[in-house]
Amino acid sequence: MSKTLRTYEEINEKIAKGQVVVVTAEEVIDLVREKGIERVAREVDVVTTGTFGIMCSSGAFLNIGHTKPRMKIHEAYLNGVMAYAGLAAVDLYIGATQPAKDDPLNKVHPGEFRYGGGHVIEDLVAGRDVLLEAYAYGTDCYPRKKLVTWINIRDLNEAYLFNPRNAYQNYNVAVNPSDKTLYTYLGVLLPRMGNAGYSSAGQLSPLLNDPFYRVIGIGTRIFLGGGIGYVVWQGTQHNPSVARNERGIPKGGAGTLAVIGDLKGMSPKWIQGVSIRGYGCSLALGLGVPIPILDEETLYYCSVSDEEILAPVVDYSHAYPHGTGEVLGYVSYAELRSGIIKIQGKEVPTAPMSSYSKAREVALTLKQWIQEGKFTLTKPVAPLPGVESGVRFKNLVERPVETSVLVGR
Amino acid sequence: MNGNGKKIVLRFPQEVADRPIVCELALRFGLQFNILRASISPHREGIMVMEVIGSREKQEEGLAFLASRGVLVEPLSQDIRMIEERCYHCGACVGLCPTGALFMERPSFLVRYDPGKCIACELCVLGCPARAMEALI
Incomplete structure (x- = not known):
């Protein structure tokens, strides 16, 4: 363990005095190359990270307020998209990937998925009116059975994003060696390895700058969708046990974050509904995490560059859908970002699904907020499960269901 | 050509x-x-x-x-138009465009569109998650 250089309290005091030194995870790379870890660790208080990409495991809780007479909503649609109503009377959860109820889906492949939960969230954030249709079975205390009305985010009691899994620490690079075009969540994959889809901000990505979750934990205040949010738990499928390189960087999808944030403070610039051809609808989102430079080790980890981060190349025509775990090779984010990678001797153009320019803008915005004293750092109240936790991502083991159970279903 | x-x-x-x-x-x-x-x-x-x-x-x-x-x-x-306000510059289209009409500007990493090079294959329309590419054909 290297010597503590500063505490959260000291950083926040410097923020209050306007004396804090902040750089982005991209800027810090050259700074460390130029001046060395020791000197930069003394000079820099905070490094800001950022990512902007499609994050499917996202959604929002809404409380629409009570009607007269009262209603315990059983089934609800927002602009024709089903929201989960299995909560208290007027609480709803709208999930990012829920398509509109009359969407033709993939009946004519590849489906367009023009409008879904992510678009509803974008419309709410943009302050546009959203049509609510709700149904109930009626009870003595909640007699109303039907409701059709416009709602607007400004009138909702609460509207907050609660995303079970965001900010994946590293991810696959998808290729398609087959003879037909594939429509995947990593984009349209052209046959005979005509292109390669990937999605990570690499050197700017939050968890790639804190690979062992030394400073990012439960309670960390973050940039979320242009507003303020918090890390609330490890994300679903959090998998710290993935093999790592000598810098501690996982060689595939590893850690994830569950995050929360007030939708009312967010901006459509940072939260946008998306339609992935042949796959579904989702939400593109900007997320940034500040990293306090508590010691030299923290700085060492966040000085990582795209050359040092490797991603596995996976065949999405076979290995991925069938879960074989086979990897065709590894490429660095520097190669991916160059626009061309080499796989099995073939030059393949790369097609990113996450936006590097927006990731950079997230990190720069967060940097500015901290410099202007609008954003202070929080110390985690509990750590995320690390390598030592033994937490491991499991596949489902299916168990045969007895005929006696199936009868009558 | x-x-x-x-x-x-x-x-x-x-x-x-x-x-x-x-x-x-x-x-x-x-x-x-x-x-x-x-x-x-x-x-x-x-x-x-x-x-x-x-x-x-x-x-x-x-x-x-x-x-x-x-x-x-x-x-x-x-006939092929980029709706600037919807584009978030991921570059999914860049890896699909066969003529380089859509390209990643460096070091800004912003997606740029040169209509002069476009052959209207519409792969970008298919591949754009933000629905920022529009075909009027």
Whole structure:
């Protein structure tokens, strides 16, 4: 363990005095190359990270307020998209990937998925009116059975994003060696390895700058969708046990974050509904995490560059859908970002699904907020499960269901 | 392609969709052409995207001939449009675009569109998650 250089309290005091030194995870790379870890660790208080990409495991809780007479909503649609109503009377959860109820889906492949939960969230954030249709079975205390009305985010009691899994620490690079075009969540994959889809901000990505979750934990205040949010738990499928390189960087999808944030403070610039051809609808989102430079080790980890981060190349025509775990090779984010990678001797153009320019803008915005004293750092109240936790991502083991159970279903 | 090539979109109404018209560009006017895309809709209307190569004078004569036969002729560049306010510059389209009309500007990592290089294959329309690429064809 290297010597503590500063505490959260000291950083926040410097923020209050306007004396804090902040750089982005991209800027810090050259700074460390130029001046060395020791000197930069003394000079820099905070490094800001950022990512902007499609994050499917996202959604929002809404409380629409009570009607007269009262209603315990059983089934609800927002602009024709089903929201989960299995909560208290007027609480709803709208999930990012829920398509509109009359969407033709993939009946004519590849489906367009023009409008879904992510678009509803974008419309709410943009302050546009959203049509609510709700149904109930009626009870003595909640007699109303039907409701059709416009709602607007400004009138909702609460509207907050609660995303079970965001900010994946590293991810696959998808290729398609087959003879037909594939429509995947990593984009349209052209046959005979005509292109390669990937999605990570690499050197700017939050968890790639804190690979062992030394400073990012439960309670960390973050940039979320242009507003303020918090890390609330490890994300679903959090998998710290993935093999790592000598810098501690996982060689595939590893850690994830569950995050929360007030939708009312967010901006459509940072939260946008998306339609992935042949796959579904989702939400593109900007997320940034500040990293306090508590010691030299923290700085060492966040000085990582795209050359040092490797991603596995996976065949999405076979290995991925069938879960074989086979990897065709590894490429660095520097190669991916160059626009061309080499796989099995073939030059393949790369097609990113996450936006590097927006990731950079997230990190720069967060940097500015901290410099202007609008954003202070929080110390985690509990750590995320690390390598030592033994937490491991499991596949489902299916168990045969007895005929006696199936009868009558 | 060619310095004096012109990319156009031809629309064939139902009445002319089954006639040999395009070949006259070569036979009568000595123009070369490269068909980039062609399809006939269920209503039997045809659409063809092509690059016509030859002198400006011959091009004008040839296109006037097509118009006289009931074919609607439009320049291609107006047909694929980038909706700037929806684009978040991921670059999914860049890895699909076969001509480099869509490209990643460096070091800004912003996606740029050069309509002059577009052949209206519409792969970008298919691949853009933000629905920021629009085909008006």
